Amino acid sequence: MNGTAKAGLALVAAALLAGAGWWMQRTAAPVRVALQPDDLHVLAVGERVYIAHCASCHGAQLEGQPDWRTPGADGRLPAPPHDASGHTWHHPDEVLFNLTKYGVGKVANIPDYNTAMPAYEGKLADDEIVAVLSWIKSRWPAAVRAKHDQINRQASP
Numbered sequence: 814m815n816g817t818a819k820a821g822l823a824l825v826a827a828a829l830l831a832g833a834g835w836w837m838q839r840t841a842a843p844v845r846v847a848l849q850p851d852d853l854h855v856l857a858v859g860e861r862v863y864i865a866h867c868a869s870c871h872g873a874q875l876e877g878q879p880d881w882r883t884p885g886a887d888g889r890l891p892a893p894p895h896d897a898s899g900h901t902w903h904h905p906d907e908v909l910f911n912l913t914k915y916g917v918g919k920v921a922n923i924p925d926y927n928t929a930m931p932a933y934e935g936k937l938a939d940d941e942i943v944a945v946l947s948w949i950k951s952r953w954p955a956a957v958r959a960k961h962d963q964i965n966r967q968a969s970p
Contacts, residue, residue, distance in 0.1 A: 846910040846943060847965075850951035850958065859948025862941050870929070871895050875952055889929050895949045902953055902961045905968035906946070913942050 849855040864873075870892035871877055877894030884890050895901045901909065911920050916932030918924055933942060950958060 859944035862945040
C-alpha cells in the first residue's frame with residue numbers, strides 16, 4: 814500500500830471514529846457516564862487498570878504508538894496517544910466509555926472493523942472503565958481538561 818492509500822485509509826478511520834461519536838450521542842441508551850478526574854480513589858484504580866490493560870499499547874506516558882495515524886501492514890491503525898496530542902479528549906465521556914466497553918466496530922455498527930483494540934465488556938467492570946478514563950483525563954493539561962468539559966456540556970441533553 815502506497816503512502817497516499819495509507820493516508821486515505823487513515824482519514825477514513827478518523828471519519829469512522831468521528832461518526833461513531835456522533836452516532837453514540839444520538840442512539841445510545843441513556844446511560845449517564847461522568848469521568849471523575851479529581852477523585853483520588855478513582856484515580857488509583859484507574860492507574861492500576863491502565864498499567865494492566867492499556868499501557869502496553871498506548872504507552873506508559875499515554876504517548877501511543879509511533880505513526881499512529883498510518884495503518885500498518887495488517888490494515889490496523891496503531892494505538893493512538895491518550896495525552897493532549899491525541900484525539901481522546903475530543904470525545905465526550907459517554908462516547909469514550911462506550912468505545913472502551915463495546916469497541917469501535919459495535920459502536921459504529923461495523924461488525925468487521927479491523928482493530929487491535931479489544932472491547933472490554935465482560936473484562937472490566939463499568940466502574941473500572943470510568944476509573945481508567947478518569948485517570949487518563951487527570952493527566953491532561955488544565956486547558957485540555959477545560960475543552961473536554963465543554964465538549965461534555967455540549968453533548969449533554
